[in-house]
Amino acid sequence: MPQSKPRGGAASSKDSKYDLGKISARVDRVHVSGLLRTHNDYVMRAADGLFKADNFQDVMLEAMSTKAYLHELGIFKDVSVHIDVSRGADASPQGYEVTFKGNEYSRMMGSAGTEVGQNEGSLRTELTVPNILGRGESISLQGSYSNTRANDLQLKFWKPFFHTRFRENRPEFSFSIFRQTDRFDISSFQSTNVGYLIDFSAHSSLGVDLTHSLQYENSIRNVGLLNKSVPFGIREHCGPKLASLVRYSVVFDNRDANVFATRGILLKSTNEYCGLGGNVAYTSSTAHGEVNVPLFSGFVAQFCGRVGIVKETKQTTLLPISSLFYCGGPMTLRGFKYGGAGPVVDGTPIGAQTYWCTGAHLWAPLPFAGVFKSLASNFRTHFFYNIGNTNTFSLENMRSAFGMGLAFKFADRARIEINYCIPVRRQATDKVLNGFQFGIGYEFI
Amino acid sequence: MPSVLLSQLATANKLSVEPWPEDATLYQPYEVEQILLPENASCLAVKAYLKMCNLPFDVRTCANAEHMSPGGRMTKLPFIRAGAFIFAEFEPIVNFVEQKEMAIGNLQDEDEKADMRTYVSLVENIFTMAELYISFKNERVYKEVTAPRNGSVYPWPMNHMQNYGKRRNALRLLKVYQWNDLDIENVIEKVAKCCETLEYKLKESPDTPFFYGEQPCELDAIAFGHLFSILTTTLPNMALAQTVQKFKHLVEFCRFIDDKYFQTSFVPC
Numbered sequence: 001m002p003q004s005k006p007r008g009g010a011a012s013s014k015d016s017k018y019d020l021g022k023i024s025a026r027v028d029r030v031h032v033s034g035l036l037r038t039h040n041d042y043v044m045r046a047a048d049g050l051f052k053a054d055n056f057q058d059v060m061l062e063a064m065s066t067k068a069y070l071h072e073l074g075i076f077k078d079v080s081v082h083i084d085v086s087r088g089a090d091a092s093p094q095g096y097e098v099t100f101k102g103n104e105y106s107r108m109m110g111s112a113g114t115e116v117g118q119n120e121g122s123l124r125t126e127l128t129v130p131n132i133l134g135r136g137e138s139i140s141l142q143g144s145y146s147n148t149r150a151n152d153l154q155l156k157f158w159k160p161f162f163h164t165r166f167r168e169n170r171p172e173f174s175f176s177i178f179r180q181t182d183r184f185d186i187s188s189f190q191s192t193n194v195g196y197l198i199d200f201s202a203h204s205s206l207g208v209d210l211t212h213s214l215q216y217e218n219s220i221r222n223v224g225l226l227n228k229s230v231p232f233g234i235r236e237h238c239g240p241k242l243a244s245l246v247r248y249s250v251v252f253d254n255r256d257a258n259v260f261a262t263r264g265i266l267l268k269s270t271n272e273y274c275g276l277g278g279n280v281a282y283t284s285s286t287a288h289g290e291v292n293v294p295l296f297s298g299f300v301a302q303f304c305g306r307v308g309i310v311k312e313t314k315q316t317t318l319l320p321i322s323s324l325f326y327c328g329g330p331m332t333l334r335g336f337k338y339g340g341a342g343p344v345v346d347g348t349p350i351g352a353q354t355y356w357c358t359g360a361h362l363w364a365p366l367p368f369a370g371v372f373k374s375l376a377s378n379f380r381t382h383f384f385y386n387i388g389n390t391n392t393f394s395l396e397n398m399r400s401a402f403g404m405g406l407a408f409k410f411a412d413r414a415r416i417e418i419n420y421c422i423p424v425r426r427q428a429t430d431k432v433l434n435g436f437q438f439g440i441g442y443e444f445i
Numbered sequence: 446m447p448s449v450l451l452s453q454l455a456t457a458n459k460l461s462v463e464p465w466p467e468d469a470t471l472y473q474p475y476e477v478e479q480i481l482l483p484e485n486a487s488c489l490a491v492k493a494y495l496k497m498c499n500l501p502f503d504v505r506t507c508a509n510a511e512h513m514s515p516g517g518r519m520t521k522l523p524f525i526r527a528g529a530f531i532f533a534e535f536e537p538i539v540n541f542v543e544q545k546e547m548a549i550g551n552l553q554d555e556d557e558k559a560d561m562r563t564y565v566s567l568v569e570n571i572f573t574m575a576e577l578y579i580s581f582k583n584e585r586v587y588k589e590v591t592a593p594r595n596g597s598v599y600p601w602p603m604n605h606m607q608n609y610g611k612r613r614n615a616l617r618l619l620k621v622y623q624w625n626d627l628d629i630e631n632v633i634e635k636v637a638k639c640c641e642t643l644e645y646k647l648k649e650s651p652d653t654p655f656f657y658g659e660q661p662c663e664l665d666a667i668a669f670g671h672l673f674s675i676l677t678t679t680l681p682n683m684a685l686a687q688t689v690q691k692f693k694h695l696v697e698f699c700r701f702i703d704d705k706y707f708q709t710s711f712v713p714c
Contacts, residue, residue, distance in 0.1 A: 239512030
């Protein structure tokens with residue numbers, strides 16, 4: 001029997017004389033072959049849906065979703081599906097046998113590539129040992145070297161629990177040890193974090209689909225200076241501190257695409273409480289939202305907004321400088337230099353305790369997009385208007401800028417923008433950028 | 446490199462023009478629970494020097510003083526913030542004061558000055574190394590005093606990591622100055638020799654309490670800083686203090702400076 005194609009099957013059922021939905025079928029037997037290191041119980045739930053199918057169309061659809069599920073388990077490089085009539089003594093008259101032929105990952109995998117962070121590109125190498133213990137447990141060692149000269153190193157162990165009865169919730173547990181450097185060039189300091197992170201993430205679908213992630217992080221944050229003449233207000237923060245924090249983030253996303261969405265809403269909120277032991281204490285909350293409204297002939301209106309607040313707790317002696325928010329730059333307020341729309345000490349910008357910024361976009365496909373269809377789908381033009389401010393929620397003295405530009409979709413996840421920006425309202429201490437601005441990242445305003 | 450020289454010149458000009466700032470502040474670690482012997486000695490030396498110069502200054506203690514310091518040759522401490530300028534350790538601070546032409550010991554001629562500088566650098570090197578040696582190389586002192594004090598400002602388990610790093614740096618410094626493979630007898634010998642030289646120098650002018658004539662100078666400040674710290678710090682191994690105590694004139698000198706500059710000042714700082 002040839003490999004089944006669910007969409008073809010579903011479509012053909014409507015216009016051909018054979019309606020596959022009316023052909024009754026029963027799955028007698030499901031084979032999953034190619035399990036060398038993997039334990040049998042790890043793929044047991046793969047067959048759940050198949051046995052419930054009672055017509056041939058369902059069998060094919062279920063087979064495809066099972067194939068996707070087997071991929072998600074993180075043990076197979078590729079999976080092929082075979083559907084055959086069942087034979088043998090105990091075969092039922094309408095019986096079928098479904099066989100999944102998997103090809104397990106090799107013991108060790110290496111990869112190298114580029115990665116896009118917020119306004120930085122980095123070179124990343126990764127070494128993964130998949131499926132160590134036979135139930136999807138994996139370890140990876142990841143190193144990246146970015147253009148801002150920050151080196152990150154991460155050793156991560158993770159275990160999915162997709163094979164348990166909470167399969168629908170996609171629970172996953174991970175533990176990682178990391179060393180990470182964040183450079184704040186505009187404020188002449190860098191923060192080197194060394195520590196570990198425990199993460200538990202799951203989906204919930206009570207009414208709305210949400211992705212939750214609960215993390216505990218324990219790390220040493222060492223603030224160092226990047227040059228000699230640094231304002232004393234920044235120098236005060238130097239030295240190592242121990243941070244112990246819980247972080248909870250929740251994401252709602254029903255957009256139709258990650259980068260150039262035409263409809264849908266993204267809501268994201270992250271809350272941190274730091275101060276469970278250690279000598280850093282603060283609470284931090286950020287919220288990010290994006291609404292896309294389709295207009296006509298490919299035009300999309302998009303509204304984005306972001307708010308962030310860092311607050312002292314009872315134990316706080318000094319708010320950590322590396323947890324403050326920087327406003328300005330291609331990710332937040334276009335038309336300003338990175339971090340250039342915020343408070344300053346002795347002429348050097350530092351982060352703000354609160355900030356908000358919003359953006360309104362009108363996205364349009366490239367002209368003559370129909371001619372170069374595949375290429376043009378990676379590009380969009382936009383007109384934007386950004387408004388934002390730091391350390392106050394009033395509309396007085398706010399910053400704003402408008403402009404237009406070209407955006408490019410990069411690897412289905414990141415966006416590269418080149419914009420011509422015109423700052424409209426600014427403060428005397430702000431560093432503006434009137435002209436072309438380049439931005440690369442995955443979460444824009 | 447003209448721009449570097451020019452900028453240095455500009456800095457020097459600026460330094461000499463501006464008067465001593467009112468809000469000059471000296472930063473050091475917590476005295477009671479944190480500071481270590483070598484750091485205490487250099488902080489005391491700088492304080493003594495500034496008091497001898499009669500320059501007003503505030504003392505601010507903070508846990509991360511060492512990390513805030515712009516860096517230096519040995520302990521990186523103390524550092525002083527005077528207006529927009531920040532200087533760390535004894536010699537740069539003394540140079541800074543001299544550029545403002547508010548320094549003491551201006552009476553001497555060039556030869557004597559060079560001579561005095563030699564003593565200053567001898568005292569600084571020998572005593573700082575000896576103090577580092579006893580603090581980090583003597584197992585008992587390290588375990589009972591140095592490690593608990595240095596780690597006192599950090600929560601567990603960061604204190605152990607910080608202690609490890611601090612000790613590694615100290616041992617590296619000892620290695621650079623070739624003190625790492627000495628044993629305690631050699632160290633005591635070196636300290637005794639240095640004390641002997643100092644006592645000899647002090648005896649050259651028997652009718653004045655200072656090393657050079659009627660006026661205190663840098664040598665008085667740094668010698669006092671180190672000798673007084675060694676004498677008054679209680680450690681499980683008192684070898685250094687016992688060595689210094691053998692030199693009665695030096696002990697007398699310390700008592701005199703302490704009385705004159707530290708006990709009498711009722712100005713809270």
